[in-house]
Amino acid sequence: MNKKIWLLFYTIVVLGSVLLFTAVYAKYTDLMEEVETEQVYVTKSLHNYLHSLFSQYDIIHNLVADQYLQPNFSPSLLNSVVNQNPLLYNIAIFSVDGQLIEKSNQKTDYYTVNKWFRKALDSQSIVLGEVMFDQRSNKWLIPLYKSIQNSAGSVVGVFISTLDIQILNQQWKEDIHSNNIQATLGDDLVPIFRANLPVDSYAQYYSPLTGPKTAESIDLKTYLEGLDSPTEIYTHQAKINNAEFIFTVTYDSRYQFWVSTDIPYTLIKERVIYHSFFYSAFYLLLIIIVWAFIKWIIRIEESQIIALTYEAEHDALTQLPNGNALTAYGNKAEKNNRAFALLYLNLNKFKNINDTFGHSYGDKILIQVAQRIKDTIKKYDGLAIRYSGDEFVLLVNSSDKELLQHCIEDIQKNVNQPYLVEQNVFKITSSIGIACYPEDAKDIESLLSYADNSMTIAKQTNNQYLFFSKSAHRQLIQRVDIEQALHNAIDKEEISIVYQPQVNADNTLIGVEALVRWNNQKMGFIGPDLFIPIAEEVGLMPKLGSYIMHRAMQEIAQLQREIEQTFTLSINVSVRQFVQINFMEKVLNSLNELTKIDQRLAITIEITESLFIENLDSLLPLFQQLKQHHITLSLDDFGTGYSSLSLLRHIPIDELKIDKSFVDHICTDATDKAMVESIISMGKKLGLTVLAEGVEDRKQADILLTAGCDLFQGYFFSKPLSIADLKAYCLQ
Numbered sequence: 001m002n003k004k005i006w007l008l009f010y011t012i013v014v015l016g017s018v019l020l021f022t023a024v025y026a027k028y029t030d031l032m033e034e035v036e037t038e039q040v041y042v043t044k045s046l047h048n049y050l051h052s053l054f055s056q057y058d059i060i061h062n063l064v065a066d067q068y069l070q071p072n073f074s075p076s077l078l079n080s081v082v083n084q085n086p087l088l089y090n091i092a093i094f095s096v097d098g099q100l101i102e103k104s105n106q107k108t109d110y111y112t113v114n115k116w117f118r119k120a121l122d123s124q125s126i127v128l129g130e131v132m133f134d135q136r137s138n139k140w141l142i143p144l145y146k147s148i149q150n151s152a153g154s155v156v157g158v159f160i161s162t163l164d165i166q167i168l169n170q171q172w173k174e175d176i177h178s179n180n181i182q183a184t185l186g187d188d189l190v191p192i193f194r195a196n197l198p199v200d201s202y203a204q205y206y207s208p209l210t211g212p213k214t215a216e217s218i219d220l221k222t223y224l225e226g227l228d229s230p231t232e233i234y235t236h237q238a239k240i241n242n243a244e245f246i247f248t249v250t251y252d253s254r255y256q257f258w259v260s261t262d263i264p265y266t267l268i269k270e271r272v273i274y275h276s277f278f279y280s281a282f283y284l285l286l287i288i289i290v291w292a293f294i295k296w297i298i299r300i301e302e303s304q305i306i307a308l309t310y311e312a313e314h315d316a317l318t319q320l321p322n323g324n325a326l327t328a329y330g331n332k333a334e335k336n337n338r339a340f341a342l343l344y345l346n347l348n349k350f351k352n353i354n355d356t357f358g359h360s361y362g363d364k365i366l367i368q369v370a371q372r373i374k375d376t377i378k379k380y381d382g383l384a385i386r387y388s389g390d391e392f393v394l395l396v397n398s399s400d401k402e403l404l405q406h407c408i409e410d411i412q413k414n415v416n417q418p419y420l421v422e423q424n425v426f427k428i429t430s431s432i433g434i435a436c437y438p439e440d441a442k443d444i445e446s447l448l449s450y451a452d453n454s455m456t457i458a459k460q461t462n463n464q465y466l467f468f469s470k471s472a473h474r475q476l477i478q479r480v481d482i483e484q485a486l487h488n489a490i491d492k493e494e495i496s497i498v499y500q501p502q503v504n505a506d507n508t509l510i511g512v513e514a515l516v517r518w519n520n521q522k523m524g525f526i527g528p529d530l531f532i533p534i535a536e537e538v539g540l541m542p543k544l545g546s547y548i549m550h551r552a553m554q555e556i557a558q559l560q561r562e563i564e565q566t567f568t569l570s571i572n573v574s575v576r577q578f579v580q581i582n583f584m585e586k587v588l589n590s591l592n593e594l595t596k597i598d599q600r601l602a603i604t605i606e607i608t609e610s611l612f613i614e615n616l617d618s619l620l621p622l623f624q625q626l627k628q629h630h631i632t633l634s635l636d637d638f639g640t641g642y643s644s645l646s647l648l649r650h651i652p653i654d655e656l657k658i659d660k661s662f663v664d665h666i667c668t669d670a671t672d673k674a675m676v677e678s679i680i681s682m683g684k685k686l687g688l689t690v691l692a693e694g695v696e697d698r699k700q701a702d703i704l705l706t707a708g709c710d711l712f713q714g715y716f717f718s719k720p721l722s723i724a725d726l727k728a729y730c731l732q
Contacts, residue, residue, distance in 0.1 A: 009294050013287060020283045024276045031271055032246075035179075036235050039248035039261040042181055043233055046195065047250050047259040049172055050183055053087075054144070054255045058126045060085070061146040061159050068093060068102075068157070069150055078104040087168060089134075089141055091161040093148070096121060101157060120145035121155050128257055130190050131165065131206040140165045140202045142192050165206070166199055181261040192257065237265065315386040317363055318370030323387050329395055330444030333437060341404050342444075343394035344433045344451035345373070345411070348459065350390035353426060364421045365428070366390065372414040380407045393448070399436035401467065408432055408465050431458045432465035440468045478523075483534050485520050490547050494520055497552050498720035501729060502570070502691060502713045505705055509730060511568030511604065513713065514552035515720050516544070536576060545577035550590045555723045557594045557601045563730050570604040570634060578607065584625055591629065604655065606636040623652050634691070638679065648686060656683045660694025663714075667699050677707045684708055 064081060067073055078091050082104045092103035098113035116129035129143035141162035148157040172195060182194040194205055235248045244265035251258050313324040333340050347369065354362040366386075373384045373392055380403070382396040396407055412430055419426040433454030435447045450468040453476045458466035466472065489495050496519065499512035518526045535541045549571050556569045577583060587603075594601055605626060626633060634655035635648075658679055666673040676692070683690040692704045695714030704712065721729055 005294050005297060009290060012290055016283055016287060020279055023279050024272065027275045027279075028268075028272045031268055035246055035263060035268060036248065039179055039235065039246065039263070040233050042175075042179060043248045043250055043259050043261045046172065046181055046183065046261075047252060050193070050257070050259065051252055051255065053168075054126055054128070057085075057088070057144060057161065057163075058146070061126065061144075061161070064091070064159070065146075065148045068148060075102045078102060087163050087171065089137070089139060089162045089164045091159060094158045094160055096155055096157065116143070116145050117158060117160070120147050120158055123147060125254055128185055128192060128255055130185065130208070131192050132162075133203070133206070134162075140206050142168070165193060165202065168193060169195065169197065178267055179261045179263045181259070184258045184260065186256055189258065315370075318367055318386045320370050320374060320384050320386040320392075323385060323393070325383070325385050326393060326395075326444050326448065329383060330437075330447075334442070338397065339399040339437060339439075341396045341399050341434055341436045342447045342451045343396065343404075343408065343411075344387075344435075344448065344455045345392040345394060345415075346431050346455050346459065347390040347415075348429045348431055350428065353428075357421075357424070361421050361424070361426075362390075365419050365426060368419050369415060369428070372417070373411060376411050376414050377407070379410070382407070393451075399439060404434060404436075404467075408434070412464055429464075431455050431463070433458055433468065434465065435468040479534060481523060482526060482531050483538055485523065486518075486531055486535055486538070486540055486544075489518055489520070490544065492521070494518055495544070495547065496722070497548060497555060498722055499552075499556070499726045500713055500720040501718040501726075502568075502711050503717050504711055507717070509565075509567050510711055511570055511602075512556070512726065513570040513606070514548060514556075514572070516548050532574075536574060539576070541574045541576045542580050545574055546586055549573070549587070553590050553594055553601065553603070559723060559727055559730070560601065563727060565730055566602065568602040568604050568632070570606050572606045572636065575608070578619070578622075584622060587626075587631070588629065591631075602630075602632075604632045604634050606634045606657065608636050620651070627652055653688060655689040655691055658690065658692045658709075660714075663692050663694045663700055663704070664696075666703050673703065676704070680704075680707045680709050 060081060064077060067077055078093075082088050082091055090104045093101045094117075095101055098117065114129070116127050120127040124147075127145040129145055131140055131142055133140050142165060144159070144161045144163065146159040146161075147155045148159060150156050180194070182191055184191050190208075191206060197205060233248060233250045235246070237244065237246055245262045246265060246268065247260060247262045249258060249260040313322050314320060315322045329340075350362065350365075353365065370384070370386060370392070373394065377384045377394055377396070380396050380398070382394055385393040385395070387393045394411070396404060398404065412432065415428065415430050419428065433451040433456070435441060435450035435454065437447055440450050441447045450473060453473055454466045454468045457472050457476055458464065496517045498515050498517055500515060501509050502511040502513060504510050516528055516532075518528075518531055520526055532541070535544050552569060552571055560566055573583075580586075587605075591601070591603065623633065632654040633652060634657055635651075635653045636657045637659040638656045656679065658676055662672050662676050662679075664672075666676050680690050689710045690708075691711040691713060692709050693713045695701050695704065695712050695716045697716055700714075701712060701716055718729060
């Protein structure tokens, strides 16, 4: 094993060395390309600037020449030209033999006939001359020579003007980085301009005696051979005085000057060395880390694997460990026989934030949540893991419930603090399920399942957290079993209907209430209080409700034909069923099917107050339709909701059903008795039928009868009956 690990280490060293060399070489190439690009840019920039400048003064000289050849030429024109061009220091007109004819006000003694003067006599364009120093003004000047030709093409004079180098340096603004850039004349490379040169260095650079002798080291013919046009730029690496430079050069054929940019090759080497140092340091650090890492693996192989898994497997968004860390943690705890707790945390209604504001908001909140959990769990020597979506798993190295309660309260306190995202404040709560090792389970999968189940129960029961218990687990499993079995209960004919009689004061049958029953093949009898809420939650209630309504109508219609008696059928309708778009259509279809056979079936729809809390306006037209088809409405569980009295003013109720919770204590509780009497009195005054449900004994019946109650329902009169037992009840 050790040999393989060291072989891997040496392989890494070799590959790392190759990568290091490649990175350094790539950096060197990038720097060279960067320098060449910079040089090309600044060379073009200065060349274009100077070419444009000289072209401008070429035109100015032509215009002045035109005026000079006129009989009415005024020498003041020369002063005007100088004054309008700050860069132009002076201008003078000489005869072809070098005699001064006219000049601007500025005085200088430097007008001499030289090779550039003579060259200008044969040139149509400006001829640049060697930089000169004017002692009177203490300025370094670039002389410009321009021939004056008459209409016959004969040269009749020469302009000599000078440009102020210091002003030229100020006007040309360009970042030249670490480069030296200059303009030089002809084959002799006489310097006429150097960018960013301090004024106190002008004499040393521009003086013919002390200036650069670049021509000694560079053969211009090499550049001329490489340049096909005046605008072509040539980059070259050359030696000057035993020092290497990177050169970029271009030639202006019209004005016969060179623009060259150079940078010492040593600067590039220094930058490469600088980057190489950091690359090498990083590489060396990496090698040391790998070496220490491998040594550590050899010493404690198993613990290193766990640590490596912990370091390597993290969630990309929150930077917390991901679900893969669970197995490693469980294996380690099991090996060390160490008790710990697994906390399964879920953010309540977090999906609403994603759906409303978008996942970017949700992600930012999750990052903050993760950081808060991480900071809190550190206090309890725990590990926070982002398991999935808005769910986190927290592992605490203790199963002490008192400590865990403190830990959970701290976590929820911090998680429940507001979150600020893009100027929006969000308030989030959480639910936590807790399972402990080894008390609840001895494997990580079971612990995770138990904690998840406990969290689900906590969420359903509006608790902040819940410790795993076998009873709660059985309850959840039962709920899952009920939910799964409920999907096929109708098809398997496990759903049945029983009917509880509703009688008047004379014990005469007035109606029956249809009550659903479910007898599952595996689980046996399941009460409506268990499966009805589940059916509501999973969306099965509309289908189940429609089945109950249609079957009850069929059975009661058939019974009434057989016994030739009529009474009302009361059917409970759930909120989800009632708000279905086709609810009214289903009711009428069932009625019409039965009406063809029997016209005597009377229907009462029982509804609860929760139906009207937010949907009253939209439901009023539906109530009117029911009334038009002679279907009566009963308000079930009256007095247990939020707005019973206000509802009575708006909805066309025919019957009030007093909830069993009031009837249970009317014999012993004066308050409940008074409330029941008030409900009965109010209902009578409003012209409503009042029915009391849950009547269990004679004493309750007598109190209700004395208070004026119209109808009674409960075990004192009859338990819920199957259709066959109801038939026997009716025939008594």
